[in-house]
Amino acid sequence: MLEIDGIGKRFGQVQALHDVTFAVPPGEIFGFVGSNGAGKTTTMRIVLGVLEADVGEVRWKDAPIDAEIRRRIGYMPEERGLYPKMKVGDQLEYLARLHGVSPAAARSAVEHWTTRLGIAERRSDEVQKLSLGNQQRVQLSAALVHDPEVLVLDEPFSGLDPTAVEVMSGVLRDKADSGVPVIFSSHQLDLVERLCDRVGIISGGRMVAVGTVLELRGGSTEQLDVVGPPPERWAAGLPGITVVSVEGARTRVELTDGATDQDVLAAALTAGPVHEFGRYRPPLTELYRDVVTAGVTA
Numbered sequence: 001m002l003e004i005d006g007i008g009k010r011f012g013q014v015q016a017l018h019d020v021t022f023a024v025p026p027g028e029i030f031g032f033v034g035s036n037g038a039g040k041t042t043t044m045r046i047v048l049g050v051l052e053a054d055v056g057e058v059r060w061k062d063a064p065i066d067a068e069i070r071r072r073i074g075y076m077p078e079e080r081g082l083y084p085k086m087k088v089g090d091q092l093e094y095l096a097r098l099h100g101v102s103p104a105a106a107r108s109a110v111e112h113w114t115t116r117l118g119i120a121e122r123r124s125d126e127v128q129k130l131s132l133g134n135q136q137r138v139q140l141s142a143a144l145v146h147d148p149e150v151l152v153l154d155e156p157f158s159g160l161d162p163t164a165v166e167v168m169s170g171v172l173r174d175k176a177d178s179g180v181p182v183i184f185s186s187h188q189l190d191l192v193e194r195l196c197d198r199v200g201i202i203s204g205g206r207m208v209a210v211g212t213v214l215e216l217r218g219g220s221t222e223q224l225d226v227v228g229p230p231p232e233r234w235a236a237g238l239p240g241i242t243v244v245s246v247e248g249a250r251t252r253v254e255l256t257d258g259a260t261d262q263d264v265l266a267a268a269l270t271a272g273p274v275h276e277f278g279r280y281r282p283p284l285t286e287l288y289r290d291v292v293t294a295g296v297t298a
Contacts, residue, residue: 001025002047002150002181007056009042009205016042017205020056024181029172031196032185033288039205040185041078044154047183048075060150071099074148076139078155078185082127088114088138089123092145099146106145113141117167132159140168144175151175153184157191169195193284201291209291216287222255223280224264229272238267252280 002024009017017039024030034040045051047058049070058065060073083091089110096106114120117137119130127135136159143151151172157165172195176182186192192199193213201209209216223244231243231251240259244252253264261279268274282290 001059001061002183003057003059003062004043004047005057005059007043007046007053007058009046009051009054015205017046017053020202020205020207022200022207022210024183026179026181027176028181028197029176029195030181030183031192031199032183032202033187033189033192033199033284034185034202035292038202040202041154042205043202044075044152044183044185047152048073071146072149074143074146074151074153076143076151076153076156078158080135080139082135082138082142084128085126087124087126088119088130091127092138092141095142096145101146109145109147110141113144114138116171117141118164133161133164136160137164137168140171144171149180151180151182151184153182155186156184157186157188165191189284189288199284201288203292208294213284213287216284216291217282223282224253224255224261225276225278225280226251226253226264226268226274227276228268228274234267234271238263249275 004020004022007017007020008015020039020043022030032040032043042051046053047065049065049067060069063069092110092114093106096109097103101109110123111120114123117140119134119137119141122130122134127138130138136156140153140156143153156168160168169191172182172184198210198212199216200207227250231246231253235241235243235251235253238259240255240257241264242254242256244254255261255264265274265277268277
């Protein structure tokens with residue numbers, strides 16, 4: 001288990017991290033989300049030892065992270081950390097060797113990951129001659145060539161086309177299925193919602209929510225979507241509901257004071273045909289906005 005335990009970090013007068021705590025068990029994909037400057041990259045750099053926490057500790061398998069453990073972590077920084085004039089294949093093999101991989105195993109790993117990520121034909125090209133999307137694929141290959149025990153990825157999907165996103169998503173799912181804990185940051189919340197087992201939301205250097213999307217929805221009020229007659233014909237006199245929004249024929253209502261979904265359906269049917277009816281499940285984008293807003297106003 002990768003454990004981030006109460007870490008704090010100050011830069012001059014700015015307290016960048018406040019008691020940040022969460023854990024990523026083996027086989028889990030953990031989405032780390034927050035606005036620019038919220039503390040995601042600082043946290044990841046502390047995990048990798050690029051920065052040192054002022055307080056708190058990072059542990060892997062109950063042991064504090066040291067230089068030897070860091071060699072077993074696959075890290076992908078948001079800023080590309082590649083040698084622009086070095087050939088792709090040579091660079092990946094070199095990086096694998098830095099992690100202690102034998103020459104033969106390094107060559108095999110380079111062949112495997114460049115093929116898997118769709119850049120096998122670019123192994124002889126200099127990195128600077130690749131598109132930004134292909135450079136991103138090389139960067140992910142660099143995080144994988146030494147068969148890491150942990151993956152820490154900062155904005156890995158940035159600049160990728162939909163096909164590349166699917167390929168990279170499949171790689172991360174496969175690594176997690178093999179028992180590797182995966183943590184990645186992203187501003188693409190729809191992708192985080194689809195891919196991650198759990199999500200951590202950081203705001204102002206504080207972890208304001210951690211859990212599955214279902215758990216994050218647990219604090220939401222119950223809402224229903226009704227596609228049918230206009231709400232003025234059935235909702236106005238119905239106790240225990242509040243109309244949240246009306247978009248065309250779709251009315252969203254919030255249940256309060258003991259009202260049930262069957263009460264809403266029965267009332268709507270008395271006013272005309274109902275074409276769609278069901279619970280509204282807020283997406284991660286909406287949950288994120290609500291959680292961050294609540295943290296700011298608290």
